[in-house]
Amino acid sequence: MKTSRLKSVLSNLSLPILLAVLVLVFSLLNDRFFTQLNLTNILVQNFHIAVMSAAVLILMIIGGIDLSIGYQISVVAVIVGKAIKEEILPIWVALILGILVCVVLSLFNGYMSKVLRSHTMIVSLGTMAVFQGISYLISNSKTFNALPVDFMYIGQGRIGGWLPLNGIITLVVLLIIGYILHKTYIGRQMYAVGDNPEAARLAGLNVWPIKYAAYILAGILVGITAILLTARSGSADSTMGPDLTFTGITACVLGGVALKGGEGTLWKVIVAVFILGVLSNGMQLVGLGTYPQYIAKGLIMLVSIYLSNRDA
Amino acid sequence: MKKIISFVLILVMLLAIAGCATPETTTQSPSPQQTTKPAEQTTKPAEQTTKPAEQTTEPAKPKTVAFVMIGLNNDFFQALKGAYEKGFQAAGWVTKFTSGEFNPQTQITAVENYIAEGVDVIIIWAVAPGPLDAVAKQAMDAGIKVIAFVQRLADFDAGMFADDRLLALDEVYLASKWVDETFPDAAEGSVPAALLTMDSTEVVKIQGQTIIDNLSKHNPKIKLVKVFDVTAESVEAGVSAAENIYTTNPEIQLYLTVNASPALGVNNYFTGVSSPVKNYEKLGIFTVNGGTELHGPIKASGKNEAPLRGTVLTGGIDATIADFLEIAEGVMDGRYSNRYENPAVNVFVNADTIDEYLETGAVTSLSREDFIKD
DSSP: HHHHHHHHHHHTHHHHHHHHHHHHHHHOOTTHHHHHHHHHHHHHHHHHHHHHHHHHHHHHTTOOTTTTTHHHHHHHHHHHHHHHHHSSOOOHHHHHHHHHHHHHHHHHHHHHHHHHHHHHHHHHHHHHHHHHHHHHHTTOOOBSSSOHHHHHHHHHHTTTTTTHHHHHHHHHHHHHHHHHHHHHHHHHHHHHHHHOHHHHHHHTOOHHHHHHHHHHHHHHHHHHHHHHHHHHOOOOOOTTSHHHHHHHHHHHHHOOOOOOOOOHHHHHHHHHHHHHHHHHHHHTTTTTHHHHHHHHHHHHHHHHHHHEEEEH | OOHHHHHHHHHHHHHOOOOOGGGOOHHHHSSSHHHHHHHHHOOHHHHHHHHHHHHSSSSOOOOOEEEEEEEEOOOHHHEEEEHHHHHHHHTTEEEEEEEOOOOOOHHHHHHHHHHHTTEEEEEESSTTTTHHHHHHHHHHHHHEEEEESOOOOSSSSSSEEEOOOHHHHHHHHHHHHHHHOOTTTTOTTTTTEEEOOSSSSSHHHHHHHHHHHHHHHHOOOOOEEEEEEOOSSSSSHHHHHHHHHHHHHOOOEEEEEHHHHHHHHHHHHHTTTTOOOOOOOEEEEEEEEGGGGGGGHHHHHHSEEEEEEEEEESSSSHHHHHHHHHHHHHHHHTTSSSSSSEOOOOEEETTTTHHHHHHHOOOOOSSSGGOOOH
């Protein structure tokens, strides 16, 4: 009895343990790794990824996978960047518009999935090309650089000179999402719908409105991700975003989110984001280039899928 | 009902896309002659078949040039595209553009389509030389003139080539000039430098290696202490790279990159809201190529308000267009053929020359000769 309990605790803590081991290893390999500056770097380089991974988690909980998230980010980035840079809209209006656009794009994926009776992954293969095109049309392939300081403060500002504002935004957003997913009726319904849509329907749940709620929530999160990313880099262009999708999905799989839907814990996904972040930062610091990082991420994804399927 | 709603949704999206589109994004830009005479062209098919003699008196059909670009996804490529369009259309050509999206297969498909379309000239800026050799030969066999740009092909009628090694060497020269001006009395190896490279293409590898081989050799004051592999050719990747490099090597005063976007990212990190560096007097960033997004920082660097201080461009845009036009006309009338080569002249853009570049599209006040030490 005691052994199985210990096993369960260890299984639950496996991700934090892995994170701690990675931190220890890289600290031993490079004396600059475990410094306040570098740990802050790891955090600020991954806050927006944490928010995006929460969006991926929500969609995976309801049984979907959205491959177009990266291009949604790119659409919002250029809309917000262009609106602010060319002074078409006040900053706060541009931010709201960006999030609303992302909600529409996310809902469009959900709606198309329903109408076409197809898995969101397949639908989003099509919509990612549509969103990519929209993004390039809006930006005209230009980079919107030198954005206003007031806007950049969202992604680069430090309260009291040390506390990253994007960290506070991320924390607040994640707390709200965690509350919605784990403490509210709608959150539990999302799990039920993802676990077994037919059983959920027979139990009297309105499956599609619940799924739409998930798409709206994911859209808001992806919109916030785009804003955090744009404000952090101080520029917006159509190449931003696409490479983040893979990281978000990897983090979710590593965080134990079931590909079939109905399972997944936010805190584990967030820890997984920072495992990938530490891996990326640490490998760079010890002099391993981009390609070894790709290999490491891919292998982690494969091992996570194996472990996930073995447990199932 | 669902079908109607989906149809309406798709229609709204398409209309939104159309609304977002700007004239510059069209891939085909008809020449003035074409745009003014569409009605005549479509209403006279019968006359064309029955009165062939009269056809010879009508104005000659405009020549069509198709550009198979390496990409079209940033300011630099868009600036080139806009300038090529303007220059060729002014000379009466019809222009067509395809983005290679940094993918040889996409470029091969584009060339095949242009062969089927029967354009007069194809200008190929190959992602990599090898894969396009066969399709370029196919175009030549079909009677289409092929102009190779930047990358050599196995066979071509004429070509304009940038020397990647020279481009990187010129970046070293430009950076070295700034080092000498900023640190006139510096001792050997006392100016630490970092190189942000990317192992993605042969061009970038050549440029990176050239910088590694020549930086300290050309200016012994400079010591290359960090070679950093950026994760992507993006501004964000540049920001992250700068954060990480600053963590391990805060002493670095000179950053060189082989892609403009990461250079802008490094600049944005240091000029950002929470930058650890506020005084840019002794901080310099240099790169190659890049578009309009670099102009602001380079101008600001003159007053030490930004550390991005210079870039080396593969030929001034105006000069390149003039050369292109000359070569395109030349291959059509037979003056240039059988692998004729026209070398590109690199342009040095820094705080001192940016106004000249913006006004004239070229820089004559600074050239490679100014950097070669006796």
